[in-house]
Amino acid sequence: MASAIKPRGGAPIVTTLRRFLFAGLVVLTTSAALGLMIWALQAGGFDGLDVLLVLCFAMTLPWTVIGFWNAVIGLLIMRFSADPARAVCPLLAAADDSSPIDSSTALLSCIRNEDAVLVARNLDRMIDELVGAGVAAHFKVYVLSDSTWPEVIAAEEERIGWLTDRWRGVIEVVYRRRAENPGFKAGNVRDFCARWGAAHEFMVVLDADSLMSAETLLRMVRTLQSQPQLGILQTLMVGLPSDSAFARPFQFGMRLGMKSYSLGAAWWQGDAGPYWGHNALIRLRPFIDHCELPRITGEGPLSGWVLSHDQLEAAWMRRAGYQVRVMPTEGGSWEEHPPTLLEFIRRDLRWCQGNMQYLRLGRKALAGLHPVSRWQLRFAVMMFLASPAWLLLMLVGLLRFGNGDADLVYLSAPVLALFVLVMGMVFAPKLATLTDTLSRRAGRQRFGGGMWLILGSLTEVLFSTLLAPIMAIAHSLFLFGLVFGRAVVWGPQRRVTHGVQPLEAMRRLWPQTLFGVFAVLWLVLFASPGGLLLSPFVVGALLAVPIAVSSASPTLGRLVTKRGLWRTPDEIEPAPLVRAVKPHLVAATRQPSGAPSAALPEPLTETAD
Known part of the structure; x- marks a missing residue:
């Protein structure tokens, strides 16, 4: 490599x-x-x-x-x-770039006690688009599990086994489960780096609910191929259409606020931008060499493994001399938002604890950081x-x-x-x-x-x-x-x-x-x-x-979904991927020729009373 x-x-x-x-x-x-x-x-x-x-x-x-x-x-x-995106991220490959893909990229789906049907469904749709684009040979899928619940483990083995058999000979799917999960998600990724990292130039870190189009993935890969100084390229993530009365206004507001905020932030952050932990393309060699997280010494909830790993990994990638940038374009990168207020609070409190751990980082961890990276860590603490x-x-x-x-x-x-x-x-x-x-x-x-x-x-x-x-x-x-x-x-x-x-x-x-x-x-x-x-x-x-x-x-x-309140562009003009995974929430349209050739069973539960 x-x-x-x-x-x-x-x-x-x-x-x-x-x-x-x-x-x-x-x-x-x-x-x-x-x-x-x-x-x-x-x-x-x-x-x-x-x-x-x-x-x-x-x-x-x-x-x-x-x-x-x-x-x-x-x-x-x-x-x-x-072209606002390229105005603030001039390294970004042109949207119509058709240069050849000559690198190997690993797609990492990091899961822990998640809905295996949802995970397999999203990966299947992403693989189908990569196959349709003729680039499947340059990608490999890794499902990295930290699951501990027996029924979830059984479901993972069945669904990921199905996915492996479905795409055998076309794109390789590897399933690995750790019996223990030191380091949580960051440790899961670090284990991948130790086992398979040398076989790939780049990796895309995905959460269980992540979804990314082949067009977006290829634009990111072409950008990193042509810009060897770029270490992390983070996409803007928008919420997948939801029929939750809590998630709908939240993702509508995020869709409105995100564009201007992200463009403005990228304008001054430049090459010392953020990494949000998933839906980003990462150059593996410097990540392996420079971004291993420490275990915080001492006692109490702010010690031990770092929960909010992404901010630190971005700061250390920039400290190593590689650029970290945001690709400020809407569409092509999605996630699910929490469907209830209680789930939203629970997710926020995990972020809160992880961000507070930055207060316990030693001098070695913070030495030599780029000034913008240092301020981003401070603001992550101040946010809470x-x-x-x-x-x-x-x-x-x-x-x-x-x-x-x-x-x-x-x-x-x-x-x-x-x-x-x-x-x-x-x-x-x-x-x-x-x-x-x-x-x-x-x-x-x-x-x-x-x-x-x-x-x-x-x-x-x-x-x-x-x-x-x-x-x-x-x-x-x-x-x-x-x-x-x-x-x-x-x-x-x-x-x-x-x-x-x-x-x-x-x-x-x-x-x-x-x-x-x-x-x-x-x-x-x-x-x-x-x-x-x-x-x-x-x-x-x-x-x-x-x-x-x-x-x-x-x-x-x-009711609010049917009435059209808080609709986002993904319901009005759905991308093929969104249409495939949320058919009951988007405008009824004819499946395009590139649609998946076979359908997965319905998710475990989309709505539960």
Whole structure:
């Protein structure tokens, strides 16, 4: 295998200037917001609670301000660039490139106690497209299992055996199960590298729910073939169409916010971009040589194997001299979003614990990191630390309503201006993409028309506003529990639509409910017009249980799907792969000539009451 040529020079001057400009904008905006808040709070006399408010507000700002400027830059790129993706990722192969594939790529499906039928179905569709493109000889599939449940292991052996026999002589499928799973997913990939890594130039890491088109895979492979300095190329992942009333607004909002945010981020991150753990193409030799994760020493939940491996692997790949970039194009790379609020929280808490482990990394692990990589690790930590800061900000704000002078502060022009500014920055990524999409006839049609796009956007904003306090409380309690040794249990994500019982929701969400009851009672007793600024954020906590139960209802999910609310382009103009795996959720169309020649049995369960 030929070794890639590592660039030893620094970033191009243009990229360096972009980073300084972006940092300046973030610092100035953050300073202006903090200054505006301090000015507003002085109207009622500046005391200890005001200092606490300012400190909490400062902790919540970084992600908000960065998201705002990413969105602004992304919008400008969308409006004024003929090819936004290549404008921010100039190394990207042209979409119509037909250069020969002369490398070997491993497709790794990393699973643990997952639905084996879903895994086999997705891999079968991907293999079929690669065969149709005439490149199957350059790919090999590895199903890497860490499963421990006997019934799941039996299902894996049966379904992956079926997949192996189906494509025997066309593309090789290897199934390997570890009896133990040291290192979790990262250890699973590391085991592959030790056994088979030398046989391939590249690998694509897939989750159980991952789906990638042959067109996207080949564009990525051609990009890495032609750019030996590129170590990781990460795709933008969009949600597969869902009939979950929880997943639909979430993936609709992600689809809107992701485009402008990702383009703006790629503009200044350049060659020190992120890796999100799956649906990415990785150059194997430098990954094997430079990206092995340490086991964090010590005791407690932040020690042991690293859960959030992807950020570190990206940072170390860049430290080794290889570029890490995002391929900011929509389509061709999909994943499933959690179908219920409880599953969504469980996934987030695993990320939370993994990101907090970065605080325990030693000097050796952090030495020599690219400055952008170092800041990405810090922001990964701040993303979750902002939740208790935001929650404390709300609590202190509520307590201030016991003061007769509260309205003097909260209804003052500076506070109202600050409120509008912060809300504008929070929703900027979605507003930016919405603005660009509404301005183009083709863009509106991709979401079912302008009316449906606007209706979906308004209801999604309401949904995300109600969700914010629920998630902030969940993060805050979990971070508090980490101090006392509480940790997440490494388990599979439940991916099919299913109902949530009220008692189960109350058992998991009683802290949010209690907070909501306290906040609403406090507002009722002490409310004045200024309390309206906080009311949207406390209602979500109060309604946590009804939201969890209703949004998980399969009946409601089928209803909003049938009515077309929160439709995404993958339902209006479905790609062949999406049409194949979600036929009941996308527009009825004639199967193209390249459709799979044989069908798998239906998934275990797509909807369960």
